[in-house]
Amino acid sequence: MATEMDVLSAISQLGFESLGNYFFGTWNGYAITLRKLSSRTFFVDAAVRLDKATAALRRTLAKAVKEKGVRIGGTEGYTKSRISFSVSFGGKDEALPRLRERLDAITAALRENGVAPANTCAVTGAARPDSLCLIQDRGVLSFQPVNAAAIREREAQTREKAEENQTNGSYATGIVGAVLGMLVGLIPNLLTIVFTQTIYSLLFALVPICAVFGYKLFRGKMDTGSIIIVVVLSLIAVPLMLWLELAIYIIQGYGLSLGTALSEAATLITDPDVLGELGGELLKRFLFMGLGLWVSWSIMRNQTNRSAVQNSAAQSSTLRPNPACQQAGDFEPRY
Numbered sequence: 001m002a003t004e005m006d007v008l009s010a011i012s013q014l015g016f017e018s019l020g021n022y023f024f025g026t027w028n029g030y031a032i033t034l035r036k037l038s039s040r041t042f043f044v045d046a047a048v049r050l051d052k053a054t055a056a057l058r059r060t061l062a063k064a065v066k067e068k069g070v071r072i073g074g075t076e077g078y079t080k081s082r083i084s085f086s087v088s089f090g091g092k093d094e095a096l097p098r099l100r101e102r103l104d105a106i107t108a109a110l111r112e113n114g115v116a117p118a119n120t121c122a123v124t125g126a127a128r129p130d131s132l133c134l135i136q137d138r139g140v141l142s143f144q145p146v147n148a149a150a151i152r153e154r155e156a157q158t159r160e161k162a163e164e165n166q167t168n169g170s171y172a173t174g175i176v177g178a179v180l181g182m183l184v185g186l187i188p189n190l191l192t193i194v195f196t197q198t199i200y201s202l203l204f205a206l207v208p209i210c211a212v213f214g215y216k217l218f219r220g221k222m223d224t225g226s227i228i229i230v231v232v233l234s235l236i237a238v239p240l241m242l243w244l245e246l247a248i249y250i251i252q253g254y255g256l257s258l259g260t261a262l263s264e265a266a267t268l269i270t271d272p273d274v275l276g277e278l279g280g281e282l283l284k285r286f287l288f289m290g291l292g293l294w295v296s297w298s299i300m301r302n303q304t305n306r307s308a309v310q311n312s313a314a315q316s317s318t319l320r321p322n323p324a325c326q327q328a329g330d331f332e333p334r335y
């Protein structure tokens with residue numbers, strides 16, 4: 001029976017290295033990334049270069065690998081630089097031979113349908129890149145051919161920007177940007193609650209996400225303090241949202257002006273009796289905001305200077321020589 005450990009062991013035995021839930025290496029000339037989806041299901045991303053990612057090619061590839069128990073990945077994995085396939089391991093599968101068979105089927109299907117291994121730098125577009133590296137591709141790490149100098153230059157620039165922000169960044173301007181971002185994030189929540197009488201927890205995640213990007217846009221100092229500021233503002237947004245919501249109801253019900261409605265809503269929300277009645281609703285909103293903060297936590301954390309430098313260094317650590325750089329290719333792609 002193939003357990004998760006069996007699958008991970010098979011990936012390692014086939015020469016793939018790991019970075020978190022990503023596994024990277026080469027197979028039959030293609031730069032390959034395996035992304036863990038669940039304990040025994042993985043996306044297999046092959047680095048390619050397509051002039052156009054056509055639906056017809058996607059269907060052709062899906063048909064070609066179907067017999068081997070491989071499925072074409074989601075649309076987010078079908079781009080001009082990356083084609084994703086999905087592989088799962090059943091309880092009766094022997095992980096090592098099964099994985100080898102599926103990788104062979106994927107690369108064979110690509111070659112037979114004229115999809116060549118990627119042969120240009122994913123950063124600069126230059127021909128015959130000397131290295132392979134994990135880089136961001138639409139929010140997903142993908143093992144791609146690159147020029148090592150371009151990756152190292154990126155790392156140096158990231159470090160310089162972090163140092164400059166740490167020296168010249170301002171909490172004051174950052175707070176202004178975070179408040180404006182928070183207000184932008186409140187709008188879809190407020191409109192949804194007022195007009196559909198429904199609360200969507202994922203929309204609450206927009207508040208901290210918009211706040212952190214507003215903070216960054218206004219050159220706030222991107223350290224641990226930035227996360228604290230965003231969290232505090234997100235929590236303040238809960239009663240603020242309720243205040244604005246009451247003001248809208250007052251305008252709709254009584255036709256009062258915005259200024260008067262805001263004043264009346266402020267009186268209501270600070271009245272102990274009314275506040276007692278609204279206590280349960282406020283608690284529910286705070287819980288939703290807590291969920292929104294949890295959903296957006298990784299985004300918030302990755303925006304700090306420290307995380308940016310660490311992520312850039314981790315990316316550089318995956319630089320590996322590109323075997324194809326020393327070989328003359330005789331494969332003519334049709335796509």
